Amino acid sequence: MNSTPQLLNRKSLLQSLFFVVIIILISGLMTIYILSDKSIKEAFIFNNFARILLNHYSENLDSEKVIESAREAMFADLDRYSTYIKSNRFKQMDEELTGGYFGIGLSVINHDSGLMVMSVRENSPSFEGGLLSGDIIMKADSIDLAGLTTAQASSHLRGKENSSVHLKIFRSQNNSQFEVDIIRRRIELMHIPFAGLTSDSIIYIRLLDFDAGASNDIEKALDSLLNLDDLKPVGIVLDLRNNPGGLFSEAFKVANLFLDDGLPVVGTNGRSIWDSEKFISNGRDITSGLPMSIIVGRGSASSSEIVAGTLKYNHRAVLVGDTTFGKGLVQGFVRYPEGDGIKLTISRYFFGDDVYINEFDSTLNEIGEGIPPDYYFSDELDNSFIYALERSLNLFHFANQNQDEIIKNFQAGFLDDSWLERFAMYLEEKEFKYESDRSQIISLIKEIAVFDKNSKIFVDECDKFLKYSIQIDKKELFLQKEYLKRRLAQIAYERKYGINKSYSEVIIKHMPIVKYATKILKDIN
Structure with a gap:
């Protein structure tokens, strides 16, 4: 009788038992590791906690809202930029990283009746469709835009290339x-609304952002303006101003355009060595x-x-x-993989060896000191009347x-004070009322004095x-007359x-800070 099959069966059984023991041991070790690793242990506890709640x-709970609240709590103690x-936001970012989007070419703000058109991109579908700044977009296809946020309403203006949107204006x-x-x-994307002499x-180059393609647009503008046959720029x-930033890579490329090889552009210092690096210019000015x-300001x-x-x-x-x-x-x-994600502050940047804008703890110092100007010039929008208006x-x-009428008068050089009187009447019709911080404080003091029954002399x-x-x-309108006349002309x-x-x-030609910046360069020359 051949005993080989019995030996094989016994051998197979021993091998199976061996692998079972190994699996049990590995499982036990994994359990010990999970229990000893605090972060994994807390994740398990959190998952169990959420399951018990739901x-x-x-009462019935909305699981999505519960998880969303937990997510918000995780980021609550971080800086404002981590979120x-x-x-859907990632999709929009992907679109913008290509340097453009599919839409109709408008900038809009929220309005009670829908979206108000603030500007129409030249040669855009909206421009060709006859839309003008000041128009109110009430409906997009069958969607009533009133009551929606700007982001929600604007999403209905975007869509697939060559698709149609029916607007009620x-x-x-x-x-x-x-x-x-x-x-x-x-x-x-319009990075540069104007570049000229x-x-x-x-x-003069006006740069609105540092999104994808900004550096290419600046390089093209400079190439065109530096090589004019009949004029040499000085x-x-x-x-x-009010440029909120954008891509780090675009900032490096823009700075690199104006520097010769081998100069420090910027450095980053993070918790991980992978987030710490020094960037050096690598071309020619x-x-x-x-x-x-x-030109910079608080919005830069x-x-x-x-x-x-x-x-x-x-x-x-x-x-x-x-x-x-x-x-x-x-x-x-x-x-x-499912599409969502996180944005997280990973490092601080610095200039030279140790010129930082933000202190070490970004959660306590998420807004740094900023970079001071060499030549101070106040921003007109810092005036509270202009800001309110x-x-x-x-x-x-x-x-x-x-x-x-504004354009005709401005071209003739006499957009005079009569326009301010007409505008003042318009503001009165629209019931616009301006109250300075000073007036608000005095009014509050008076209210407190009346409530506390202070003396009649003090209240008076x-x-x-x-x-x-x-x-x-009330005199602010005429004190700011040069700004107002220029803005009326600019809008028209x-x-x-x-x-x-x-x-x-x-x-x-007429904005004071632009004239001042050019004067400084003339003085340098």
């Missing part, structure tokens, strides 16, 4: 409604060292500060305006309604001061001729 709470990102200028079909197409042969003004000023942040700081600390440019925002933090992204959109509406004095303060507030020009014309005819 299964045993006295959870939903898949209200035009306040003549109190009419109309409907129009517009075909979506690719809209390239001033009357002093100084290049300086460069780069306007970064394409302007051959033309004198340069950069992130990548704007990288460019401004790099060129300032390398003594390549002077800064004009106000101290920058103070965002010296770098974010990284993690994206999960701009937010009310009354300037915008008045200029739209009187567009042709408060009332006297309040009336005097209100009289000063943009609506009729497009944004490029508003810059060439109004902004670079």
